[in-house]
């Protein structure tokens with residue numbers, strides 16, 4: 442499907458254009474760890490699409506008209522109306538980002554010995570479930586028949602699990618779209634089946650709606666029944682099957698910070714409002730400024746627009762396709778982001794020499810590109826000798842919304858192509874210091890040079 446950027450650009454930010462020699466020196470000084478490189482030295486920052494998008498003229502204009510009042514400001518009222526009409530829920534609370542509302546909701550709903558079932562709980566939700574004393578069990582589908590909706594939850598397995606633990610000790614969080622594996626969408630049929638199961642067991646059903654709008658577009662383009670329905674209506678239908686939803690508006694809400702909780706349960710809303718007062722702020726601002734709420738209101742509307750979503754999803758797919766043609770091992774099917782198998786891209790580097798990390802370093806040195814990872818690659822096993830046996834050595838590319846152009850994508854493709862062509866010259870890596878995580882680890886290329894001559 443063809444697409445074009447449904448906007449033109451009137452404010453620009455210069456790219457950080459450094460020489461390869463400068464980048465080698467910078468990376469060396471950062472312990473050969475691209476996560477440690479300062480933003481001013483990164484040309485293309487593809488580490489996350491969360492809060493990194495460009496705002497529209499309408500968002501900036503609305504921010505200038507914000508009401509910064511503490512109680513029920515004009516800006517809050519606009520956001521409240523927008524969220525209610527977008528989701529169909531009766532109650533909403535704003536928050537500074539998604540994890541704040543995850544924390545609130547899970548701590549309110551949790552009871553001792555409870556389990557959260559999910560298609561694949563996100564990292565921060567997992568942490569918040571842990572803090573609330575909840576046990577987590579993922580029951581993802583092992584791929585849908587034509588791979589259109591690989592984010593689905595396995596309803597049959599879930600039923601068995603619910604029978605085992607008992608409905609009073611369970612809740613379900615469906616991540617829409619599922620971040621892992623590879624940013625895959627969830628089907629409407631799966632949402633409907635899941636809702637029927639949760640209602641019959643009387644188990645709370647929650648949506649993590651981080652990428653609800655992109656998911657609506659996938660339903661529109663992959664399920665014939667919805668091909669003529671606007672994404673806004675598809676999303677409304679999706680929401681109608683859930684008891685509660687929490688959203689990080691930093692993704693599909695097209696704003697730099699913000700999130701919300703929406704529910705039909707007045708008791709949950711009341712409890713969450715009280716808790717929120719102590720941790721985030723009063724229920725009509727939730728830690729946000731009036732300006733933030735204004736940009737979120739407009740961003741939520743722009744983010745569910747069909748033309749925008751076509752550009753968003755199809756440009757990501759096209760970028761993945763051109764990388765594949767350049768010889769990059771992109772994981773199929775392409776969903777909300779691009780996942781690259783580093784071990785297959787650099788097969789001459791054994792996994793104990795961290796090929797995905799070496800590829801990440803090569804991308805930074807060759808083109809100033811920063812990505813992220815799906816899991817901890819460097820963590821050693823208990824004996825401290827073998828590499829993390831669970832690691833899949835996957836690099837993750839998330840594209841900030843409305844930021845990079847087709848010209849940038851073609852340039853990044855050329856950088857990848859150059860790396861693949863001379864891959865034999867890329868050295869494996871050695872860990873010098875691993876204290877807590879991949880983000881702060883210190884490494885070096887095996888022969889102290891990333892590219893051999």
Ligand SMILES: Cc1ncc(COP(=O)(O)O)c(C=O)c1O
Pocket residue numbers: 491538539540541563565566616620649651689690691699700
């Ligand atoms: C699926 C999912 N849920 C929750 C979150 C947390 O949102 P936030 O970063 O706004 O706290 C994220 C963030 O990336 C996410 O991808």
